Amino acid sequence: MQDIILEMRGITKTFPGVKALDNVNLKVRRGEIHALCGENGAGKSTLMKVLSGVYPHGSYDGDIVYEGRTMSFGGIADSEREGIIIIHQELALVPLLSIAENLFLGNEIASHGIIDWPSVFKRTEALLKKVGLSETPSTLVEKLGVGKQQLVEIAKALAKDVKLLILDEPTAALQENDSQKLLDLLLEFRAQGISSILISHKLNEVSRVADSITVLRDGTSVETMDCHADSISEEHIIRGMVGRDMAHRYPTRTPKIGDTLLQIRDWNVWHPESAERQMIRNVSLSVAAGEVVGIAGLMGAGRTELAMSVFGRSYGRNISGSVQLRGKEIDVSTVRRAVDSGLAYVTEDRKELGLILDETILCNTTLANLEGVSSHGVIDDNQERKISEDYRAALRIRTPGVFQKTVNLSGGNQQKVVLSKWLFAQPEVLILDEPTRGIDVGAKFEIYSIINQLADEGKGVIMISSEMPELLGMCDRIYVMNEGAFVGELARHEASQEKIMSMIVTA
Amino acid sequence: MDQTKTLKNRQAQAVVAGQGTSSMSNNSSSVSDSSAAASKPSALAHMKHHFRDYGMLLALVVIMGLFQVLTDGTLMRPINLTNLFLQNSYIIIMAFGMLLVIVAGHIDLSVGSVVGFVGAAAAVMMVHWGWSMALVVPVCLLLGCAIGAAQGYWIAYWKIPSFIVTLAGMLVFRGLTLAVLEGQSVGPFSPSFQLMSTGFIPDVFSDDRPNITAIVLGVIAAATIVFLAARARARSLQFGIEDEPFTFYVVKNGLIAAAIIYISYLLSTYRGLPNVLITMGVLMCAYTFLTNRTTLGRRIYAIGGNVKAAKLSGINTERLTFLTFVNMGMLAALAGLIFAARLNTATPKAGLAFELDVIAAVFIGGASMSGGVGKIIGAVIGALIMGVMNNGMSILGIGIEWQQVIKGLVLLAAVIFDVVNKNKSR
Numbered sequence A: 001m002q003d004i005i006l007e008m009r010g011i012t013k014t015f016p017g018v019k020a021l022d023n024v025n026l027k028v029r030r031g032e033i034h035a036l037c038g039e040n041g042a043g044k045s046t047l048m049k050v051l052s053g054v055y056p057h058g059s060y061d062g063d064i065v066y067e068g069r070t071m072s073f074g075g076i077a078d079s080e081r082e083g084i085i086i087i088h089q090e091l092a093l094v095p096l097l098s099i100a101e102n103l104f105l106g107n108e109i110a111s112h113g114i115i116d117w118p119s120v121f122k123r124t125e126a127l128l129k130k131v132g133l134s135e136t137p138s139t140l141v142e143k144l145g146v147g148k149q150q151l152v153e154i155a156k157a158l159a160k161d162v163k164l165l166i167l168d169e170p171t172a173a174l175q176e177n178d179s180q181k182l183l184d185l186l187l188e189f190r191a192q193g194i195s196s197i198l199i200s201h202k203l204n205e206v207s208r209v210a211d212s213i214t215v216l217r218d219g220t221s222v223e224t225m226d227c228h229a230d231s232i233s234e235e236h237i238i239r240g241m242v243g244r245d246m247a248h249r250y251p252t253r254t255p256k257i258g259d260t261l262l263q264i265r266d267w268n269v270w271h272p273e274s275a276e277r278q279m280i281r282n283v284s285l286s287v288a289a290g291e292v293v294g295i296a297g298l299m300g301a302g303r304t305e306l307a308m309s310v311f312g313r314s315y316g317r318n319i320s321g322s323v324q325l326r327g328k329e330i331d332v333s334t335v336r337r338a339v340d341s342g343l344a345y346v347t348e349d350r351k352e353l354g355l356i357l358d359e360t361i362l363c364n365t366t367l368a369n370l371e372g373v374s375s376h377g378v379i380d381d382n383q384e385r386k387i388s389e390d391y392r393a394a395l396r397i398r399t400p401g402v403f404q405k406t407v408n409l410s411g412g413n414q415q416k417v418v419l420s421k422w423l424f425a426q427p428e429v430l431i432l433d434e435p436t437r438g439i440d441v442g443a444k445f446e447i448y449s450i451i452n453q454l455a456d457e458g459k460g461v462i463m464i465s466s467e468m469p470e471l472l473g474m475c476d477r478i479y480v481m482n483e484g485a486f487v488g489e490l491a492r493h494e495a496s497q498e499k500i501m502s503m504i505v506t507a
Numbered sequence B: 001m002d003q004t005k006t007l008k009n010r011q012a013q014a015v016v017a018g019q020g021t022s023s024m025s026n027n028s029s030s031v032s033d034s035s036a037a038a039s040k041p042s043a044l045a046h047m048k049h050h051f052r053d054y055g056m057l058l059a060l061v062v063i064m065g066l067f068q069v070l071t072d073g074t075l076m077r078p079i080n081l082t083n084l085f086l087q088n089s090y091i092i093i094m095a096f097g098m099l100l101v102i103v104a105g106h107i108d109l110s111v112g113s114v115v116g117f118v119g120a121a122a123a124v125m126m127v128h129w130g131w132s133m134a135l136v137v138p139v140c141l142l143l144g145c146a147i148g149a150a151q152g153y154w155i156a157y158w159k160i161p162s163f164i165v166t167l168a169g170m171l172v173f174r175g176l177t178l179a180v181l182e183g184q185s186v187g188p189f190s191p192s193f194q195l196m197s198t199g200f201i202p203d204v205f206s207d208d209r210p211n212i213t214a215i216v217l218g219v220i221a222a223a224t225i226v227f228l229a230a231r232a233r234a235r236s237l238q239f240g241i242e243d244e245p246f247t248f249y250v251v252k253n254g255l256i257a258a259a260i261i262y263i264s265y266l267l268s269t270y271r272g273l274p275n276v277l278i279t280m281g282v283l284m285c286a287y288t289f290l291t292n293r294t295t296l297g298r299r300i301y302a303i304g305g306n307v308k309a310a311k312l313s314g315i316n317t318e319r320l321t322f323l324t325f326v327n328m329g330m331l332a333a334l335a336g337l338i339f340a341a342r343l344n345t346a347t348p349k350a351g352l353a354f355e356l357d358v359i360a361a362v363f364i365g366g367a368s369m370s371g372g373v374g375k376i377i378g379a380v381i382g383a384l385i386m387g388v389m390n391n392g393m394s395i396l397g398i399g400i401e402w403q404q405v406i407k408g409l410v411l412l413a414a415v416i417f418d419v420v421n422k423n424k425s426r
Helices: A044-052 A076-081 A099-103 A117-130 A146-159 A176-191 A203-209 A234-242 A303-310 A335-341 A350-354 A361-373 A381-394 A411-424 A441-456 A468-474 A497-506 B002-022 B028-038 B043-049 B051-070 B078-103 B111-128 B133-157 B162-181 B191-198 B212-238 B246-268 B275-293 B295-305 B307-312 B317-343 B354-364 B376-396 B400-425
Strands: A004-015 A018-029 A033-037 A061-066 A069-071 A084-087 A164-168 A195-199 A212-217 A220-226 A260-270 A278-288 A292-296 A317-325 A343-346 A429-433 A460-464 A477-482 A485-491
Touching: A004 A044, A018 A033, A018 A044, A018 A195, A018 A212, A033 A044, A033 A176, A033 A203, A033 A234, A044 A076, A044 A084, A044 A164, A044 A195, A076 A084, A084 A146, A099 A117, A099 A146, A117 A146, A146 A176, A176 A195, A176 A203, A195 A203, A203 A234, A212 A234, A220 A234, A234 A497, A260 A303, A260 A460, A278 A292, A278 A303, A278 A460, A278 A485, A292 A441, A292 A468, A303 A343, A303 A429, A303 A460, A335 A343, A343 A411, A350 A411, A350 B307, A361 A381, A361 A411, A361 B295, A381 A411, A381 B212, A411 A441, A441 A460, A441 A468, A460 A468, A468 A497, A477 A497, A485 A497, B051 B376, B051 B400, B078 B111, B078 B191, B078 B246, B078 B275, B078 B295, B078 B317, B078 B354, B078 B376, B111 B133, B111 B162, B111 B317, B111 B354, B133 B162, B133 B191, B133 B317, B191 B275, B191 B317, B212 B246, B275 B295, B275 B317, B275 B376, B295 B307, B295 B317, B307 B317, B354 B376, B354 B400, B376 B400
Parallel strands: A018 A220, A033 A195, A033 A212, A084 A164, A164 A195, A292 A460, A292 A477, A343 A429, A429 A460
Antiparallel strands: A004 A018, A004 A061, A061 A069, A212 A220, A260 A278, A260 A317, A477 A485
16 A cells, blocks of 8 residues: 555646646655656646646646545645645845745744744754855855755745645756755655655656656646666656657748758857856858758757847857858847848747737837838838738737737747747848747647748758657758757757757756 | 847848747637737727826826816916926936936936036036136036946946945935035136026027917927828728727827827917927937837846846946946036026935936836836826825915925825836736
8 A cells, every 4th residue: 555645636727828737646654755757748747736836726627635535725725734845946035135034934933023043043054054055144045056945945835834846957057066965965865765756857767766657648648657667768858858749740841952042150158147157159051042950959058048148149148159141240249230141049038028018009010120110210100001911921820910019919829929029130040949839729739830940942941949759840951959059969860858858858 | 230230130130030939830810810800999998908008107197187276277377387496407317317317227316416416517617717617518428427437337247236326326425515515606607507497498589478489399309290190090900000099099199189289389478488398309309219219228227137147148237327327427417507597596305306306206106116117208297296296285375394295195106006006916
């Protein structure tokens, strides 16, 4: 008889237009480390948000049985009260408060609103000792490195009497020895009877500490493996993560690849704030006319940073390397110059970085090339209207007219507006960063068609995507990126999800 | 020459690209057809949809009507109407610049002090040093630009919050005003300088009242507005888009034209059109054009709407932010000259708390605190609402203390109206 601390049964969660989770089952035994594996977008984080009450009871279907009782959490506070603590990928610490203040934030040791500082410091010291962190409780969190901050997060969980600890990609931002320390800590907790759910891409870590593994794919649970009963190979896990039908999801294109258009050589970029962190290491890439080139990698691999640093040095500092278009060095030191040289960059985050949400489709369409609809600084509004109507029709943006504010459009239509903007800027090379994120399947197909059309017109396309099938379906060539460097390059015929995944996890 | 050529090229390519991509969509034309049919609202529905746009104009009319009744017709008497424009001209002039600053997502608290400082500088130059007006006016406008540049530099290029920089500027220029004037009032100015503020357009037709020139100019202005509106409508219809229903369009433009002619008639029965009214009118047209029709204006709105997206679209956000402050400084200097000319003396207290009136006018006029939203005409209406209330309440003999309270509540009400309206439309 196994002692089950948590069972999630038949969890289904739908967002408008997307089924994020479809009948997912997860069973965690008491005192085990349970790894949750899957690609980006497989539904891991969504599942954990359902568990922790971020998506409250009633917004999903299925049951959560915890400690033998069916739970209906209305928010994070409810799940934390039961001892379920989640540590997110993005740390949720307040940088300008001390470790002690952070540990007890919202949970202060106080009577009548007055904080009992001596007890706070005493408990903080005890907790820091537990996680093996030798800092004084009054140290400001911003003074700590990412690894130590991660430990503070864990100490914070311990302060709340954790029974089930959920870690979302805890080692993604950590150096090797910090990762080891953290994993050792998990093993120690296991000895004390605390259960953990570990979300990780790094299969070597998973196979080192996990007692069982559940693989998610496309919002469904594929299988659960018991690491002690079976001998589990990494290939087996990878196959579980990526194996899926991918026929007919991508429009076909016969590549007509011409001469090299864009050539980036020895590109190096450092982090904008911490000068010693190198974000991009010696990256070189090329795109030919009519070619769609993909950049594969996990979140945090440095793909967006690479694109933004090339596009007008919009990211990072101490940037070095050369960019050539048709064999001639071009100046990409500002966005304006990059655009004038023939580059365009469709951002990953269209709401934050791509669109002026309160403005109309018309304004957004012409924003990057206002010169194209004006003379001597005066906008020809007839021309502007005509051009944006043309793009609206050509890209099939489904709205009554171009005077709609973009804030009210669906994700697919918003993305088409951003594409219109960059198409009208007449680039030779387009960098598309996650062009289909958060878009429904039908709109995705349309975006793919637009990309193919651009390639057929002789433009070079660089496509960054976390969805490997998309890269495999669209690209003539794929670069694989990990931790700021290119770790492999695959031609269309030799590329497969297994190959890309193993390049990433073994790098 | 070269540049225009490449621009034309880009346009040509754009159309080609548009056609190229359209070949893959075969039902695109039907989409736009149905959309044209869909955008045909009734006059009432149109009013409802654009309630925000006309709400404040309506409020202005209601407030004017109210005070007209309460003051037994004193409000709209020609002499009072003339005073109303003279009293509020400098606020309205600064509101043009403030609108751009606020649309770009910033604020300028220093304008009141700049008004005082520039007035003081002009007084010293003209009264103490004996410089001519032809020299002093351009020098003072340049001084205003320099002040705006000095503040805008830190805001635009060093990303220091505009609230802080201009708060510092407010203190600095108030202090400099005192220093330049040595605590005294300096005046009087030459009669020609006074005309900037208190002068009127002379009547070229006769010496008697009514002033025929004023009426003629009023009719010309009204005709121009009607003509421009008709042309814009015709163009829109060419594209199959009806911006507003026909009846609404006729009534709206008819009312506006009638109001302009009526006001110019009223003014003509006193001394005609004040010079500042003309200055204001010209600036209003210029800034309306700038915000509506130029790439510069469009980009300022883009910066306020989403500075990151604007930057990633190749817009030089720093330089534009800098320029909006230079422009603000220049308009504050112009307001300073007009105000000094009106009082016929430069005093250390000139312009005190003007920044609050200007900012209030812009927000009452519908600009958004977070930037990206606001109209020149809105700022003018906002300033007039404040001005009419000041004027009307003074005529009624309401004490300054209650005037402040009422004005504060009106500002709050206008912004609440905005927020509620926005939430409803979501």
